[in-house]
Amino acid sequence: MRTGKKDIEELYSELERERETRQDLIADTRSITVSTKAGVTILEVVLKDNVMSYRVSELAHRQIADRLQIPYKYYERMLLEYPKLLDDNINGWFYKNPERRMLRALDGNLRAFLSARYRRLDNLELADHILPVIRELKGCEIISCDITATHMYLKVINKTMKAEVVPGDVVQAGFVISNSEVGLGAIKVEPLIYRLVCKNGMICKDYAHKKYHTGRQVEDTDNAYELYSDATLAADDKAYFMKVQDIVSVAVDESKFLLTVDKMRQASEAATGENPIQTVELLGDKYLLNKNERASILRHFALNHDFSRYGLVNAVTRSAQDTPDYNRATELERLGGIILIDDLVGSKMSKVVSGKTIKVFPPAA
Helix, strand or coil: CCCCCHHHEEEEEEEHHHHCCEEEEEEEEEHEEEEECCEEEEEEECCCEEEEEECHHHHHHHHHHHCCCCCCCHHHHHHHHCCHHHHHHHHHHHCCCCCCCCCEEEEEEEEEECCCCCCCCCHHHHHHHHHHHHHHHCCEEEEEEEECCCEEEEEEEEEEEEEEEECCCEEEEEEEEEECCCCCEEEEEEEEEEEEEEEEEEHHHHEEEECCCEEECCCCCCCCEECCCCCCCCCHHHHHHHHHHHHHHHHCCCCHHHHHHHHHHCCCCCCCCCCCCCCHHHHHHHHCCCCHHHHHHHHHHHHHHCCCHHHHHHHHHHHHHHHCHHHHHHHHHHHHHEEEEHCCCCEEEEEECCCCCECCCCCCC
């Protein structure tokens, strides 16, 4: 499992710093203008007595393009080759079709361009509510945590709940809590399987709980204005986070853990095909893995000399440790869980490659 922040104290300090420096606005798009030079876009928001200026992040660019229904490849081409055309497009559509949007900024960067209905369920409040619950869970320990530009992650194991998949291969139960402040998904609590022999983590999204960021429409206004509503929303947020606390308190479910372990045992007896290279290529094609990810998976697949489905799952989750980006590493840990489930449900397919029959994975559930 990839490590992020060295400990929860470092992560919490960063959350507090971000709380002090972040800015959230609701703005009529007619009060917004953008200007692009050398591939850098600056967005300005006219307030009643001030003008706020932010550098637009890649994610915010994508969200603006999506909202204005501009294909992102064309949007990106304008950004790099014809910035004035991009500015004219954005400014023109902002004025022609006015609407109120939520702007989330941090450290001088516009990190998100969101609906005015977006409900801010932020990382610091989430941590404040769930860290005491984790501390009270017997045998639980946070083994990895991080905060990226798009997500916060807490990965927890329960040392008292473990099982043996095959002789000498012990796994422990756990769970992953994740949240996005920038519109990239709900608060999630997902079961985690932690393999002691190589410190791999596999996320089982089938048993995940989600809580979505959707709230009441913010009142109409003709101008942009800054939101100072942390206290206003405190009561609603407290009720919401109490539900998350309840989910976390029962996140380590022994029956679901044992069901997953049983699937892992079945996978240890399931062949993946006659050619490991072709198996990894098919996997990469289906799940859009890049060259480095494919090479890492194949290397671990070959080094372990376990060409069962379980061996492939472990190669994928082990490759997460080689991935520099924590978000992507977590996605590879989820992919391990998908591969495990997909091989055991639904119809199996096959594909002839170079005269040999190779299994192709059925569609994800």
